Amino acid sequence: MNAIGKNIKSLRQSRNWSQEQVATKLGITAPAFSKIESGFTDINFSRLEQISQLFGLSAVELITYHNQEEQKKFNSELLVLKDRLALREAEIIELQKKVISLLEKTDK
Numbered sequence: 001m002n003a004i005g006k007n008i009k010s011l012r013q014s015r016n017w018s019q020e021q022v023a024t025k026l027g028i029t030a031p032a033f034s035k036i037e038s039g040f041t042d043i044n045f046s047r048l049e050q051i052s053q054l055f056g057l058s059a060v061e062l063i064t065y066h067n068q069e070e071q072k073k074f075n076s077e078l079l080v081l082k083d084r085l086a087l088r089e090a091e092i093i094e095l096q097k098k099v100i101s102l103l104e105k106t107d108k
Contacts (some may be wrong), residue, residue: 002039004048007065009037011055025054 014023023033027046035041036051043051043060066074078101 004043004063005037007062008051011057011062011065011072012037014092015055022054026050 012019016042019033019037020030023030026033038044038085048059048062052059055062057065
């Protein structure tokens, strides 16, 4: 499944719509929609626009969409990584101070 198909599926499921319902709204068959959602069929720009309008999004929003649970997990992981990075930066600063101190001692 490609990213766009995954996003479409997630949006469809969040609205409790069946593939058949979405296919009908798009004027295509359920198997054709299934192929779009599963990534077996590439989406042209006009179809992408049609699908994004159906979900009330722009094409860019549809392409970059993350469902709420995935977004919460991503944000949580991002906070952990930021904390780790801050700790590492503090360690680097302390090591730099020690190096400077040692260099000053050797110059005397």
